[in-house]
Amino acid sequence: MRKLFGGMVWVALVLSLPAAAHAQRRAAAPMGGAKHEFGVDVGLAYVSSNITGVNGGIVMVTPLDVRFGFVPRSGKMMWEPRLSLNFSTVGGNTTYLFTPQVNMLYSNSTGGHRRGMYFTGGAGLVLGDGGAGSGTAVKLEGGIGWRKPYEGAAWRYEFGLQWVSSSAALGLAADYIAIGGRVGISLWH
């Protein structure tokens, strides 16, 4: 009988080992965790132009830009550069639009930077040349968003306001206020 109990205890120990090891790995993962959050979105916004004689309208774009967030080891703040570039010299006519910006994300949930609600604010530049001279505008934005886990990735929803300063050379790409949102997918590495 003693042998039987001893054997059962050993079986219990052996069976519990992998589960215990896995539990430790799971606990360590969020600490070491992913270093970057990478994502693309579809964006939809109502744009109200301040240019005289131009009415407001709807704009929808995908991929809107590239998000490359730096996930911190701890803390609620996270920095996320966003970037889009379109450069063309076809037909002897050079045009470009370059929109670098940096956003700060403040996680407002227990899920950290992988799930739940967050607030964001950012600033950037709109650098462009539509063929009639180059121009630069400043861009400011703020919003609220959510991450919803989806297998190893997450859906990300964000709504907010964006203001872009005036620049005659940039035409419709500047001097407007936009209200809208972006929906996309985030992946980590």
Place this chain on the structure above:
Amino acid sequence: MRKVTSTLVAAVALVALPHIALAQRARSAAGGPKNEIGVDLGAAYSHVGSGCAADCSGIGIGTPVDIRWGFMATGQLSFEPRFSLSYISGFGGHDLIFNPDLNVIYRMKKSTPRRGMYLTGGLGFAINNRASGGPSTSATQLSLNAGVGKRIPMESNAWRVEGFLRYNFENSGKGIPSQFDIGARLGMSFWR
């Protein structure tokens, strides 16, 4: 004694449960990721045909070029839809640009779905619908592309570099000339 024995058996069963559940989860994970998702920085030299007389070529650079959403396959062939969309309404009109594309990816013998070289070929459309104060006009341009690429693992993801050729067919009815592009795209692939 019977009580002690049954308690021990119950304890063993309870301790074993997470392990068994874990084994099942691990087995389903071994099925691997279902999609390869990625975006790229693209650069291409373009030459406009169809009777172009002057200033017929140039260079274009852009990011994100489009969204790649590949469907992983156990065989050597897999499919990868690519698309981009831009729609602007208001400002006295509207402008819709939609570029869907479907590529087939054939991975070379020594390659795996997550690393190594591949060949690709695809068919796409450039669909444009616009109006500026008057009736709207639509135009569609068919394109074929082919390329060779390589996935280079980086931690759990991969860099992906691809050289490509693209031919956009002329749409004479809409006055859109043919165009030939040669270029490369470099980006990242993520799996889920």
